[in-house]
Amino acid sequence: MAQTTSTILRPADYISPTRRTVMGAVFLVMALCIWLIFSLSIVTDAKTTFVLVPGGSKVLIADLVFMSKPVLDILAFICAALGVYQLAKGFGRYTNTILGVVAAFFIVAFLTWGSSGTSLNLAGLLKVAVVRAVPLTLGAFSGIFCERAGVFNIAIEGMMLMAAFSSALFGSLVNPFFGLLTAVISGVLLAYVLAVLSIKYKVNQIISGTVINIFATGITSFLSAKFLQKYSALNDSGRFGTWDVPGLSQIPFIGPVFFSHNMFIYAMFIFTILLTILFFYTRWGLRTRAVGEHPKAADTLGINVIKTRYISVMLGGAMAGFAGAYFVLGSVGRFDEVMTAGRGFVGLAAMIFGNWNPIGALGAGMLFGFADSLASKLAILKVPIPNKFLEMAPYLVTMIVLAGVVGRGQPPAAGGQPYEKE
Amino acid sequence: MTTSEKETAKPGAFSVFIEEVRKNSLTVTILAIISGLLAGGIIAVVTTEAVYQAVGHSFFAGIQAIFVVFWNTYRALFTGSVGVPADIIAAIGSGSSDAVNRALSPFFESLVQSTPYMFAGLAVALGFRVGLFNIGAEGQIFVGALATVWVGTSLKGWPAIAHIPLALLAGAAAGGIWGMIPGWLKAKTGAHEVINTIMMNYIAFRLSEYLLTGVLRDPNKPIPISAQIEKSAWLPRLFDDPNRFHLGFFIALLMALLVYILLFKTTWGFELRTVGSNPNAAKYSGMNIVRSTVITMILSGALAGMAGANEVLGVNHNLGVAFSSGYGFDSIALALLGNSHPLGVVLAALLFGFLRNGAIQMQLTAGIPIDIISVLQALILAFIAAPAIIRTIYRLKEPKPVGELVTTSAKEGK
């Protein structure tokens, strides 16, 4: 649609006074939390120990040991200072960056506090976070493929589940590589159904997604109950092994955390780069994004909107299929009913939090993976926060982002609307 | 309706009837259900090992085996959901009320199974009518059940007349709050309710895991499950064991009636439906979009919460971690099947209840895992949402476009 608003323009990165104040208050509250809850609750001479070698790794490095209280006080002071500056003058377009910094300080403070007087395996925590990020990030990529072309995909969960099932079954029958191939194919097939319903029959895209989710849950549980549980040889696919990246994996701390995994983890990083190039530096990406933003404009320039959407949705299906294979071939080596356990929806959340951008989605996936990883470590930290609450973090964060508290994302403008040629 | 009857009065009565049937959208609905059921039978056949062995033996044996599977499947579905006709007739003949009760208990069990579907289906349908997509029924069911269990277990020595309504209201209130949050966010910030209700689902799951492994857990049980609620909070059952038919069914029917009156007879309903059909026009007419959105999501959440409460008070009497098994998602299919009309929802819920109950019997006698009904529901939903598929298969005529699909802009309900 043509823009017919007033010609008096404000800069696009304009921050309203309300938001400036709210953000300043948020920074101050975080500073207060660090000081009142964390710093004041521990004894003066408590020490925090961060172990920098994950369990089982041979790349050694000394533990990081420091006095808890001074570190917390410093972090609280910096956050408070940032808050005061924000209230007084404001960081303008850097507000969100500063928010990220304050949030990171808060997490560091939390870990420092939680492990004061004891030790925390920081390397192990991060390594698990990277692993947990894989299905979320890849799921988000699936969503990006579809939504950038203007098709909502809430069926990531169903596609992943279906793919997990096929990878287990065919991985057991043939080998893990064939399992991976069938996983990708089954993702594409379900995506094709999504595309036909949403694009050809113009069914509401939420409904099409729901169809696929219900179907995938039903058929995988049905077949699993009927066959996999009866013939256990059908459900023993094996896994892809760990492969250390030569050289890089020997770097202390960083090596074991990032460069000693199975191929799914590396694929996540490679896909991040590939997708960024694909969407923002190639003809295909430009056209696909145009179709998702303003399909009619694309059509008038001779771009086939329908075909572009089909291709993009099916690529999204392939990505979800790859993500689904991770649950079996990259993780436990067998299929369990409903084993995706909502990861597809967290992937959707990661896509939104990452602003429909591959690098953003990786960041969001890592953050959510970290929350997940931390939740499983909370018991060790003796922190009076139930781990279930930390597991809620991704959902809460997504709702906060959607509400526009930390700045609104930019979803593709034509998302959810079937394209009609007049 | 009246005009089309007049116009087509000339040709023979039978051909008119056929024409009308081919154009009618109810025909599509019925064919969608039949096609879904048929597909279920086919899936049962192709996943039965005996069929392949028989086909390998001889062609005739193969055909026979296929028919046997079909017959067994549908017979199990029927006897599981309605009862064994011969038994029912014999029981009525014997005049023993106990025998009749036993013979009819599958039928009543189906009604028990359809009750939560009614509540949850009404929840989703109400949202559709106001242009809101509540995919959060599942989470609202959970929090409703949690609140109900809490009231049901912690209040002791109350009379049933007070305890039951209070427990039910607690469930409705919890569900209502769970619905209100995405509703408020949608109204105030424009955040998409689909995403937010999904997120609220998972928050509800984590919350229930937390509570059921913590304060609500029965310490004497090996698995995380709540204590049994007080007897005073049990919804009264109308027959003796094993018949579990309880008052909740009638409460659900009452809710359907109330939703119908609200939507189509009152000024509030007019406002809600207008907001659903064209929020801009509603705004121009001085209607309050924020209030309508929030109220609808509260009511929708409350209805879903009552589904959870109903299961606790009427059937389970306690609450385990994975108790809902997808009512929330199935109810989307169900609301669409019922054209988001309370009467349609009741009928669709009955269908789903009978299917679900019959499927339990299918699992026991025909060895077909119960999850097959999810597959059926998905297929039925696809056929209903894309009527063109059914029209193509059965060569039906395209009807004149009267209104849009109810989820994009609600149809008039008169």
Next chain:
Amino acid sequence: MESVLELRGITKRFPGVLANDQISIDLRKGEIHALLGENGAGKTTLMNILYGLYKPDEGEIVVKGQKLDVSSPRDAINAGVGMVHQHFMLVPVFTVTENVMLGDEYLLPGGFLDRKKAARRIMEISEQYNLAVEPGAFIRDLPVGIQQRVEIIKLLFRNADILILDEPTAVLTPREVDELFKIMQKLVEQGKSIIFITHKLREVMEFADRITVIRGGKVVGTTTPGVTNQVQLASMMVGRQIELNIKKDLAKPGEVVLEVNDIKVLNARHQIAVDHVSFEVRAGEVLGIAGVQGNGQTELVRALTGLTHPVNGKISLLGSNITHANAKKIKELGTAHIPEDRQKDGLVLPYSIEDNLILNTWYESPYAKRHILQRDVILDHANSLVEKFDIRTPNALTATSSLSGGNQQKVIVAREFSRPIRMLVASQPTRGLDVGSIEYIHQRIIEKRDQGCAVLLVSTELDEVMQLSDRIAVMYRGQILAVVDAKTTTREEIGLLMAGVVPAGS
């Protein structure tokens, strides 16, 4: 002179409508050929056929002597035909370069986009034709006039030499219109040919080389500005001698009904859209708000009807302060509102006429009692209004979506005028309607004025404002530049004001 484009006997049928009936037109090299017709005359359909968006049922298209089979925009582009659509086909979040090269991208080895080369080409085009743009700017940050330039560059980038401009002046200020015409002159000087679609007589007379008038899907005739005049063109366009002035008596202004005092209103993007505006409307007069679309009229109307609230200033209606009152309160005080987009804001299309007629009284007696809708009363009410306002429909239970535009607008007018009202806010009340309906609505509005209602008329059609108003306020960039007497002002004076030029002395 040679023809670069010929349309021969183009016919296009839509269900129930013959949109184009045997239309033949030829375009000569280097000319500006105006295609003049009312809304709904079939101009846009014809151009969409030429551009490959629709398929004609009959007829053929000949470009530079060769018969052309256009089945997609691609074919048209390849044949050198380009089109600037009425609603711009630009992706707001893309840069100028990305929008221009989309579909015909410059590539580096390996399939990567060559944005630099495309930007260079854009700069070349922009210099050659005086089309100043910034290749790296995002479309969403550009004013409408510049966006239109980007659209033209898109065509030149594809080496189009036949340019179709569909209602290009609708969203421009008079000054931007002048610039556009300079650009068009420059284009034809350099050998391009232009089809210029419009319904504005004055522009056609000033800028076209030849004029083809279309009415009801048929070509009425082709002429040149030298041998015709506006009155003749107008009658060709509507098919009969039309009276360019509506008959009305002198206004008898009474007490002040609406008083707007120094208000400031923000638009949805938090930009200032209405900037310190003050005026008053008296009972029994029509105050017209003239101005090019997008100069704050929409936001002004929203503030007056309670759909948004001013951040500054005060609005009073009949003595009560309604600055922060909601739409319902303002309506109950006696304000009627004809919204600018009838399908989007004025009607619930899937609803029956009956229900649309109670859209702002649904909760009031006699239509509701104790919150229960009184269906019999509502139907009686609807039947009487259908008759009184001459709404052409089978019955009052028909869905409004199946009515014609004119009848849909009558439903709104019937609804708003059937209440006792003191103030009427009419925003673009006749946009897109046929002449008969326009006359009808105009008469009704004047009738309301004569009954002592205060009328605020907002219209971007200068003729409409000049005909109906007693006083005219001109809005430009959110401000009211002047309020002039409709009897003594001239088109030129208002045109200058619309362009932001305040004549000396006023």
